[in-house]
Amino acid sequence: MNQLSQELLERLKAASETSIPLNEFVEVWLSRPFSLTPWAAWTLFSLIRHRSRQEFVAEIVKHRLGVKLEALAKEGYFAHPKGDNYGPVPGLEDWDYDLHGRGCCVTNRVSGEAIDVDFFDESADWIALYFYEDYLRSLRDPDFWEQRVIALHPGFDTVQFALDELLDTGLLEPHPLKGAARLAFDERAFSTLMNLFEKTQDESETVIRLAAVVGDAPLVKQLLKPEQVTPIIEQAATQIIEQREQFLAEQFDQSINQKLALKALKDNQSPNLDVYLKQTLNGEDSDTISMALKFIAESKDAVWCPLVFDLMQRVDPTGGPNEFPRPEIWTQSLEFLLRHNYRFSETTECLLDVHQYCLGEATLLALEFKPEYALTLFRKALRSEIPNNREIAAAVLALLDQPWSRRELLDALAESEEQEPTQEIRAAILATHFSSAHQVVLDWEERNPREKEIGEWITLNEMHTRSIPHFLQWQMEDRHDRVLPLRSVIPPEPESN
Numbered sequence: 001m002n003q004l005s006q007e008l009l010e011r012l013k014a015a016s017e018t019s020i021p022l023n024e025f026v027e028v029w030l031s032r033p034f035s036l037t038p039w040a041a042w043t044l045f046s047l048i049r050h051r052s053r054q055e056f057v058a059e060i061v062k063h064r065l066g067v068k069l070e071a072l073a074k075e076g077y078f079a080h081p082k083g084d085n086y087g088p089v090p091g092l093e094d095w096d097y098d099l100h101g102r103g104c105c106v107t108n109r110v111s112g113e114a115i116d117v118d119f120f121d122e123s124a125d126w127i128a129l130y131f132y133e134d135y136l137r138s139l140r141d142p143d144f145w146e147q148r149v150i151a152l153h154p155g156f157d158t159v160q161f162a163l164d165e166l167l168d169t170g171l172l173e174p175h176p177l178k179g180a181a182r183l184a185f186d187e188r189a190f191s192t193l194m195n196l197f198e199k200t201q202d203e204s205e206t207v208i209r210l211a212a213v214v215g216d217a218p219l220v221k222q223l224l225k226p227e228q229v230t231p232i233i234e235q236a237a238t239q240i241i242e243q244r245e246q247f248l249a250e251q252f253d254q255s256i257n258q259k260l261a262l263k264a265l266k267d268n269q270s271p272n273l274d275v276y277l278k279q280t281l282n283g284e285d286s287d288t289i290s291m292a293l294k295f296i297a298e299s300k301d302a303v304w305c306p307l308v309f310d311l312m313q314r315v316d317p318t319g320g321p322n323e324f325p326r327p328e329i330w331t332q333s334l335e336f337l338l339r340h341n342y343r344f345s346e347t348t349e350c351l352l353d354v355h356q357y358c359l360g361e362a363t364l365l366a367l368e369f370k371p372e373y374a375l376t377l378f379r380k381a382l383r384s385e386i387p388n389n390r391e392i393a394a395a396v397l398a399l400l401d402q403p404w405s406r407r408e409l410l411d412a413l414a415e416s417e418e419q420e421p422t423q424e425i426r427a428a429i430l431a432t433h434f435s436s437a438h439q440v441v442l443d444w445e446e447r448n449p450r451e452k453e454i455g456e457w458i459t460l461n462e463m464h465t466r467s468i469p470h471f472l473q474w475q476m477e478d479r480h481d482r483v484l485p486l487r488s489v490i491p492p493e494p495e496s497n
Contacts, residue, residue, distance in 0.1 A: 383412060398432055
């Protein structure tokens with residue numbers, strides 16, 4: 001056990017003592033420097049508990065699915081039993097499992113809790129850090145430790161900063177090859193003490209003492225009555241928030257992971273968030289710009305319109321020479337401006353000259369804000385060489401499920417006898433509620449049969465083709481709330497026709 005983990009253990013022991021009056025205890029411990037931030041400390045407690053959750057999954061894999069962990073770690077898919085490797089966990093009616101690659105995900109049917117584990121040896125020690133983030137997202141009713149982790153990291157993936165701190169301080173040991181880590185100390189003594197806190201977690205004094213020993217002054221201040229918050233406690237809480245702000249500002253300025261830093265600044269309710277948003281809009285990092293536009297859209301503040309308009313004028317949907325195409329920045333900007341009726345005539349005219357990468361998203365914007373442009377855009381998108389355009393347009397038309405929208409899908413299908421350009425269209429027609437339209441697809445497929453790959457192994461193209469209905473369903477779910485209010489809109493034929 002390294003020095004820092006030993007110190008943390010001693011602090012936990014101190015928190016379980018109740019002989020010292022609460023306010024005296026709090027002021028004493030908040031005045032003692034601790035090299036671990038509250039963000040990292042609470043995350044470490046959660047990871048200690050997560051180790052036992054991973055053991056639960058390991059026991060399922062070994063004893064209920066009959067798979068050896070070492071074989072799964074070394075051979076991955078080749079260690080899976082024959083047949084389907086998903087379904088209810090034998091003997092555990094509330095849990096489902098999905099054996100994948102070198103790991104297994106188990107999900108509670110009632111709570112939604114999903115514990116996903118990749119195995120790197122015969123143990124359950126290694127925690128895949130991206131799976132830990134997903135675990136936090138799955139929690140509808142978090143346990144004691146996770147409640148605070150999520151409160152400190154409402155964006156979930158911002159917990160990466162806490163994980164980095166634990167790695168830097170040696171409390172986590174990184175896997176030499178994979179994006180995983182394990183506890184660098186024996187956690188059993190911690191678990192024993194943590195059990196005691198869990199039994200008394202409903203007593204606010206218990207949580208206050210625990211928060212004090214790990215330096216979480218903001219939580220101490222939050223839980224104390226206003227008359228109990230002394231100047232020392234107030235100052236300590238302010239200092240913690242200011243130190244966090246300074247750390248995140250440095251991360252943002254260094255541009256190492258600017259997008260994550262911006263998200264964490266929002267999590268931290270930074271008083272300077274608008275400054276960082278403006279800096280982002282004037283910058284070049286596409287990921288961070290897209291995140292900033294999301295936050296600006298959530299604010300619903302029209303004061304951002306001029307900056308967003310300038311961004312839309314200069315953004316390149318192709319992404320530039322060294323980037324992947326980023327059409328979402330253009331469409332995010334356009335949608336924000338349209339929703340605020342900013343320079344409406346000029347802005348809507350952008351829909352007449354949409355870049356090919358933006359066609360899919362432009363269809364829905366046109367239907368909502370400029371219906372006379374909608375049919376032209378839908379027709380271009382359905383016949384686009386870019387699958388994402390076809391997928392989005394087809395999903396919107398399937399959701400609308402009106403005579404005119406089904407006609408557009410059927411007309412596009414009638415023009416082609418090729419499999420790939422029509423696969424999204426056919427899936428969309430089958431997602432409508434008209435059996436006569438379904439029959440058109442069945443007749444088309446009978447005239448143009450597809451030679452399906454058979455056997456245990458299939459190509460990526462075959463896998464993609466089989467996944468088209470699932471992709472389309474995801475697009476429909478993602479746009480459901482935006483599309484349904486537009487079902488009464490009947491776009492007119494373009495004047496040129």
